[in-house]
Amino acid sequence: MGQSTSSQAAAPIPTATTAPAQCPVDHKALAAKSKKSAADCPVSHEPPSGLAKCPIDHDTINPLNQMPNLSQNPALNQTSNLPIERTTSSIPRDAGSKWDYPSPQQFYNALVRKGWETPEEHIETMVDIHNFLNEEAWNEVLRWEKRVYQHDDVSLAHFKGRPGEFSPKARFWMLAGWLLPTRFNNEPPFDRHDWVVNRPQTGEQVRYVIDYYSAPPEADGSPVFSLDVRPALDNFSSLKERISVATEEAWATYRAQNPPPLRTVTTPRD
Template identity: 35%
Template sequence: MQEAARAASAPTSSSPSQAPTPTSSSWTSYIPRLPFWSSRSSSSSSSSTSTPRSQQPLSSLATDREISTIPRSSKPLAATASESSRPANTEQETGADAASGNWIYPSEKMFFEAMKRKGHDPRAADMRTVVPIHNAVNERAWAEIKAWEEPYVRGTSCDGPRLHSFSGLSTRMSPKARINTLLGYQAPFDRHDWVVDRCGKEIEYIIDFYAGRNSAGGNNGQLSFYLDVRPKLNSWEGIKMRAMRATGL
């Protein structure tokens, strides 16, 4: 567990390569199937030739849950897009910590059981590695969202952005990812849409997840991935944010 945690705590952030999509490593092959903040519509599934693992002993799966650094919002938001298009969290593995109000990640056992409910054939032994990696990926995504939000909450009485809801859309490639793919870049292995509460105002974000390029030294065992996080262009606020960052304002 300690080895997996070390790997997850120091992910690299390399750019997507302009080359054929590399063969997924063991951790990236799980990402589109993850039961928390993963794609409910994902068509990924285990190979039909895999040995069923329904009889695996589950006693080794941890039941403790990690509290994220991501504040959870449940307040009604002033929508900037149509209500029907808003990503909505319906995963029963989520929750909020009573003390901090932050989102709570699922335990190894919850991960395993959720994957089985969704028709996958997970290995219990993999959960020890997959869960810390999954948590680290989401922490990285939140850090990038906070960087986008910082200029707009600076100097206000607001206590910062909060995550309101999310959805996974791995089968719906974003326009930017589609264009990049046509230009020869590798396709993202997953897409998430997150709704952020900025002092009661709704801001929607797209997150494209890419497998990064490994360095000649193999990144010293560190995971390599790239997250393209940006506001959606479905509102004037999103357009303004993208334009201001592009011009350095």
């Protein structure tokens, strides 16, 4: 503001709720600039706690603008100046405004407050990845919304980061990976968000759960992420849509693996 796979453990059947998202960073250019391997991503996916998560504390919200209270002042012992400009997202906050992403300086301050050691020169890259993943998550939310809400005025009312709180679905796949390690990956998501979406025409608010996973990297070492976005099972309508999408995707996978036999048609002779 990922179901992760590996070479030994395949992820669950992909569905519309799972969207792989490649890292927006040009790692070849980064490697040429830093004289390091392209596989050396500046983003550390293993913070001190052992569980990667968004560094922004989404629980500390300013009620005036519904954004985290993040300082724009340089941190103690900071050696370089970081941009304080904030990027406007594509995510509507209401009918007349959109959400703003934290500036690189605010992002760095959040890292420092949490005790994460991150080189200052990599902060802008990390902000790019943070913003990119949120844009991808919103696109997935819109895909769900278009199935049931025939208007283009949905907006993100509020959100909450819940790192370390595994959703029931994440726990299920982790258990499946523990029971059948050769078939499923038991790596947990590195972050979780809950987003509440407004449907102005009906007055409804729908909660979405987003699990963020790390996926196998590209051949050049560029990181890949996977987002599992779906409506929370808070009501019958969301349950119905979850079942409907799962059924559609399972059927599409079956048809792709078992195409109908070709029919031989004989042209009649006179």
